[in-house]
Amino acid sequence: MDEQPWNRQRLRSNNEWLLLEHLRTTGAASRAQLARETGLSKPTVSSALAALEQGGLVREAGTVVPERGRTAVLYEPDPTAGYVLGIDIGRARLRTAVADLSGGIRARIDVPNEGTTADAVADAVVAAAGEVLREADVPADRVVHAAVATPGVFDPESGRVRYAVNLPGWGRAGLVERIRGQLGGPDLSVHNDANLAALGEYAFGAGRGSRLFVYALVGTGLGIGIVADGELFTGAHGAAGEVGFLPVSLAALDGGALDGRALDDVVEQGIEAGAAAGAEAGREAASVEGRVRRGALEDAVSADAVVRIARALGLDGVASAKDVFDAARTGQPAAVAAVRKEGERLALVVSAVSAVLDPDLVVLGGGVGHGADLLLDPVRASLRLLTPLRPRVAASELGDDAVLLGAITTALRRARPEVFERHAAKAV
Incomplete structure (x- = not known):
């Protein structure tokens, strides 16, 4: 029986995709090489x-x-057959890049996130995307897909981002559609930033070749991304x-005491002592309800926690985790102790993750990951005391670029596949 036309077309399409x-x-x-290697x-x-x-x-190469x-x-594949956008929305910075289909970055920008409302942040994202496209001289209608990284978990049914507590108002309905509508042409997908950092680190950094790899994004917040056999694992609702x-x-985190007092008591006393400083103390003396909403472990391990610990231990004049790490590198005792404490807390995160996932590698990234040269030793030492399950722990190789590359x-x-499907559809 003669082959049906649609079967012949599908066969041709499959052969083209294979090549x-x-x-x-x-x-x-x-041509000869392709014939030998594909059969x-x-x-x-x-x-x-x-x-x-x-x-x-x-195209000819x-x-x-x-x-x-x-x-x-x-x-060779023609890299100019289409383009993509990568967008990383962080509390402090917006990073945007446009790449061709080979993955070559044509242009990128990195600007402060100065939006004071969710709408302002959304508009800043669109403005940054427009700027990077102009810099790359790529028309918006040539962009096939835009992938957006954000704290929290995107719910496709409601169109809202959940759990992004470090971006106030970011969970409001309509924000993603606002960005999608203003960008115009490309399809758009929204992803958790730790997940994309893990994928970027797997593709281009320390996670290459790992069978089950975990990326710990420690900065404004705390989250992990999981890559198993090259694919992201996101759970039933995207919240893995x-x-x-x-x-x-x-x-429990701090093993009981520091100078005879539980460290949480020391931290709380330090916060109370600084209450007269105004807004900053008010933020740090957040209610129990606010801490639960943010997450207990995140509140204890994130970059803000490093600063709180250092101040409670007597280190004045530090405004960021970077300040604490810089002070620790000069040997200031309070900073060294604060970094050690952060390493011990991170070891608890790694031990919990190891008990559930059994990864072969955990990579430390995010803002706190910049201090990995100081953190790795206390993390590894604490792991030896906490658990017999000890994956290799390493620093991110991509640094701040991990999320954007993911x-x-x-x-x-x-x-x-979308570009190819468009081509195949025209051939029918």
Whole structure:
């Protein structure tokens, strides 16, 4: 029986996708090479390459002269067949980049997040995206997909971001649609920042080759991203890795006492002593309800906790975790003690994660991750006391770029099949 036309078209489409992905993963190749390496016949390869070239998905990449035979033309995927946007929304900064389909970054910007309302932040995101596209000279209608990283968990049914307590008002309905509508052309997806950091670190950094890899994003908040066999694990509702909500007391975290007093008592007394300072003390003396909403473990381990501990131990004049780490590098005792305490608390996070997931690697990233050179030793030492389950613990190789590169990676994973499907649909 003759093959149905739609079956023939599907076969041609499958062959074209096979060749396109082979070129993407192995590099430029000639027709003869492609025939040998894919098992397709030379006429099939020639026909598929011609269709892909006509559709703007592959291009000539030069020539090669084999030891025997004629000069052969090399082909490669055309990186300009489409573009993607990666957007990292943090409390302190907005990072945006545009990349071609090869993953090459065409332009990127990094600006302070000065939005004082959720709407202002959303508008700043759109403005940053427009600026980076102009810098890259890429029209908005050539962007196939935009991946947005944000604290919290995006709920596709309601269109709202949950648990993003460090971006006030960010959970309000309509914000994602506001960004989507103002960006115009591209499809848009919203993802947890720790998840995208994990994917970026897996693709480009310390997580390469790991079977089950955990990225701990410790900064304004606390979260982990989980990559198993190259794929993100996000749980039933997208909230896997929200370890900041684990209920735990500071006394339990800190092993009981410091100079005869529980560290949480020391911290609270330090907060009370500074109450006259006004707004900052008021923020740090947050209600129990506010602490529960943010998450007990997050409140104890995040960058703000490093500052609180250092101040409680007598270190004046520090406004950020970076200040504390810088002071520790100069040997200031209170700063050294605060960093050690943060390492011990992080070890508790790693031990809890290890008991549930059994990762082969945990990477420390985020703002606190900048102090990994000081943190790794106390984390490892505490792990030896806490648990027999001890994964390798390492510093992020990507630093502040992890989330943005994860957003680009996610956007590419969605854009490449989409570009090909558009091509295949035109061929029907």
